[in-house]
Amino acid sequence: xxxxxxxxxxxxxxxxxxxxxxxxxxxxxxxxxxxxxxxxxxxxxxxxxxxxxxxxxxxxxxxxxxxxxxxxxxxxxxxxxxxxxxxxxxxxxxxxxxxxxxxxxxxxxxxxxxxxxxxxxxxxxxxxxxxxxxxxxxxxxxxxxxxxxxxxxxxxxxxxxxxxxxxxxxxxxxxxxxxxxxxxxxxxxxxxxxxxxxxxxxxxxxxxxxxxxxxxxxxxxxxxxxxxxxxxxxxxxxxxxxxxxxxxxxxxxxxxxxxxxxxxxxxxxxxxxxxxxxxxxxxxxxxx
Amino acid sequence: xxxxxxxxxxxxxxxxxxxxxxxxxxxxxxxxxxxxxxxxxxxxxxxxxxxxxxxxxxxxxxxxxxxxxxxxxxxxxxxxxxxxxxxxxxxxxxxxxxxxxxxxxxxxxxxxx
Numbered sequence: 001x002x003x004x005x006x007x008x009x010x011x012x013x014x015x016x017x018x019x020x021x022x023x024x025x026x027x028x029x030x031x032x033x034x035x036x037x038x039x040x041x042x043x044x045x046x047x048x049x050x051x052x053x054x055x056x057x058x059x060x061x062x063x064x065x066x067x068x069x070x071x072x073x074x075x076x077x078x079x080x081x082x083x084x085x086x087x088x089x090x091x092x093x094x095x096x097x098x099x100x101x102x103x104x105x106x107x108x109x110x111x112x113x114x115x116x117x118x119x120x121x122x123x124x125x126x127x128x129x130x131x132x133x134x135x136x137x138x139x140x141x142x143x144x145x146x147x148x149x150x151x152x153x154x155x156x157x158x159x160x161x162x163x164x165x166x167x168x169x170x171x172x173x174x175x176x177x178x179x180x181x182x183x184x185x186x187x188x189x190x191x192x193x194x195x196x197x198x199x200x201x202x203x204x205x206x207x208x209x210x211x212x213x214x215x216x217x218x219x220x221x222x223x224x225x226x227x228x229x230x231x232x233x234x235x236x237x238x239x240x241x242x243x244x245x246x247x248x249x250x251x252x253x254x255x256x257x258x259x260x261x262x263x264x265x266x267x268x269x270x271x272x273x274x275x276x277x278x279x280x281x282x283x284x285x286x287x288x
Numbered sequence: 289x290x291x292x293x294x295x296x297x298x299x300x301x302x303x304x305x306x307x308x309x310x311x312x313x314x315x316x317x318x319x320x321x322x323x324x325x326x327x328x329x330x331x332x333x334x335x336x337x338x339x340x341x342x343x344x345x346x347x348x349x350x351x352x353x354x355x356x357x358x359x360x361x362x363x364x365x366x367x368x369x370x371x372x373x374x375x376x377x378x379x380x381x382x383x384x385x386x387x388x389x390x391x392x393x394x395x396x397x398x399x400x401x
Contacts, residue, residue, distance in 0.1 A: 042401045047309045049395040053297040053319075054391050134291055167290035170391075195373030196326040199387070229373040231384050 057171055057215045058137035059252060065176025067146065069269055072154045073263030074257040077175035079197055080191075082163030084183040085207045087115045089240040090158055094124040096250055101257060102155030106145045108137040108162045115160065137168040139174055154261050155251060165194040177201070183208040184217040191225035196252055198226050206248065212237040291331040294366050294393060295339040300319075301395060302345055311400035314345040322388035323371045324357040359391020 013092070026277040068075050078086050087107075094103045105126040113183060116128035127148040129141050142159060149157075161168040169178075180201035182190050185208055191198040198204065204226050206219065219237065226233050236244035236252065294379035301313050317336075321327050329352050336350045359370040370390060374379055 044315055044401050045311075045312065046397050046400050047305065048397045049301070049305060050397075051301055051305075052392055052394045053294055053301055054393060056297055056300060134293060136293070138293070155343055167327055170290065197325075199324075199373050225374075228383050231386075256290055 001005070003093075004261065029288065043185060055101065055168070057139050059162040060143055061172040061174040062148070064139055064143050066267070066271075067143075068176075068260070069263060069267035071152065072261040072267075073152045073157050074155070074253070075157045075159065075173075075175040076253070076256070077159045077168075077173050077178045079159060079161045079165070079168045079178055079201065080181035080183075081165045081186060081194075083182045084163070084186065085240045086163070087118055088209060089205065089238070090160060091118055091122040092240050092243060093158070093253070094119060095287060096246065097121045097156065097253065098123050102150070102152045103159055104149045104152055104155070106142060106157065106158060106159045106176070108139075110134070110140075124251055131162055135162055135164050136171050137173060138171050154257070154264070156257055165190070165197045169196040169200040172280070172284050177203060179203045179205060181205045181207050182222065183204045184212055184219075184222075184261065185215055188218050188221035189225060191222065191229055198233065198249060199230045200231060201230070203236065203252065206235065206237045207240055209244060210235045210280035219283045240267050290326075291328060291335045292339065294327065296369040297330065298336070298395065299339055299343050299345060303343070306344060309400070312344060313401045314348045314398050315398035315401065316349040316351060317345065317395060318351045318353065318393045318400065320353050320355055320392060320396050322355055322357055322390035322392045324373060325393050327393060329354065335382075339383065353396070354393075355390070358388045359385040360388055361385055362371075 029162055061253045064075075078090070080086050090105055094105065097103050103117045103124050105124055106117070106125055107119065107128045109115055110129060110131050112130070113128045116126040119126035129137060129145055131137065131141070137159065165180075168263070171235070175185070178201040179199075180197055182204060184206060191204075204222075206222055209219075212219075223235055226235065234252070236245055236248045238249055298317070298319070301315070306312065319332070321329065321332075332352065336348075340346050349362055357370040358367055359377075359378065360366075361368050361377040361382055362384040362401060363380045364377060366379070367388065368377050368379060368385070370387065371384060373387075374383075377385060
């Protein structure tokens, strides 16, 4: 963070550094830069902007959230480091729920279709997003992925984010909850090492508990660390390999789905009201 | 890592402003970054130099102002400064803190012609 390198300081050092940086680029673009700053052209002026640069993503996330609300879809954004067992957990989860309700999965990886194929083999529709170089999914990508999935009215959509405990924390996709998965093989200090993700999540799944007899991992320390960065986080210990702990996880999902279904009515009424106003406005224009 | 994407969003926001505010060149950008935003300032500078090439903000100066986060301490019943997730309340040491702000990555103002 900025506190470590001191770049947040507003003192002289900060500005000196800025200039150094400018000169580095100046070697490539020196001539253009001279023109840009040449005197005699219109004088430079300041424009106040006050705009969050995540605003574009937020607009897409809000649109996704409205889409989900009007269809009563409960959406979970699964985040973790690579190898924590997200896909294995999802394979077991969709297999358990698919007879009960519509379920689908959006998979995010830099490359390959492997994960989506595993979900389809488990009996649920899946759409793979390949992010290329990007280290996270954004709300725009998710909005387009929805075009490739069947209607999920009253069901659950799982979004498996790119395996990365840093970047996906900052991107709202329109989900109801971020769920962070931490496997017992990763070390109990992860919540303190990667606090942004554990702060952003509402639930932590501690996975691979079937391996506890073989690894030195203190479950109490994991929970204490997570609560330190997020006093409101929930926690469930599971094993995607054996199914241990899945009862509590599936119940958490069923409760979320019920909430989404109950809220659908209100979302539809809000939509109806918005359409009614739009129609009244059109009628008024036509009549005038 | 995602500073590249953030810088692309920054350039898009500048381009979106160019028409309404009637400018064709951006010479400086003042960016406010909350202490709780997962953003590495040095990576922002590095990516800003790359992403702005060939755009209206080529060679622009990037000024980053870091601001502290704020949280509500449930123990003290008051607003406190929070510079890092997991830090205790500076007054009572409690960890029962509800984050109020500090995650923003906001363009404050720009210098343009």
